[in-house]
Amino acid sequence: xxxxxxxxxxxxxxxxxxIGNLLIQAGLAACVNILSPxxxxxxxxxxxxxxxxxxxxxxxxxxxxxxxxxxxxxVHSYDCPCIxxxxxxxxxxxxxxxxxxxxxx
Numbered sequence: 001x002x003x004x005x006x007x008x009x010x011x012x013x014x015x016x017x018x019i020g021n022l023l024i025q026a027g028l029a030a031c032v033n034i035l036s037p038x039x040x041x042x043x044x045x046x047x048x049x050x051x052x053x054x055x056x057x058x059x060x061x062x063x064x065x066x067x068x069x070x071x072x073x074x075v076h077s078y079d080c081p082c083i084x085x086x087x088x089x090x091x092x093x094x095x096x097x098x099x100x101x102x103x104x105x
Contacts, residue, residue: 007084010081011054030102031102034055
C-alpha cells in the first residue's frame with residue numbers, strides 16, 4: 001500500500017468543503033484537511049493574478065489517485081485546478097494503516 005498526499009486549491013471555503021465531503025463519502029480519501037485562507041500569486045493567461053484561495057490536502061492511496069483527480073475535476077470551478085500528488089515515504093505505521101483501511105479500493 002502506497003500512501004499519497006494530494007495537495008489541491010479551491011476558490012472558496014464552500015468549494016473546498018464540497019470537494020472534501022465528496023472525497024470522503026466516495027471512499028477516495030481517508031481524511032481531508034482544509035486550510036483557509038491562503039494568498040496566491042501566479043500568472044494566468046499572461047496576467048499576474050493575486051487571489052485568496054483555500055488549501056485542500058487529502059490523504060489517500062496511490063491506487064485511488066486517478067479516480068480522485070477525475071472526481072475533483074468534475075466538481076471544481078477552475079478550468080485547470082491545482083491537483084498535485086506527493087508520495088509518503090514514512091510516518092506513524094498505525095496512521096498509515098488507518099488510511100489504507102478507510103480508502104476504498
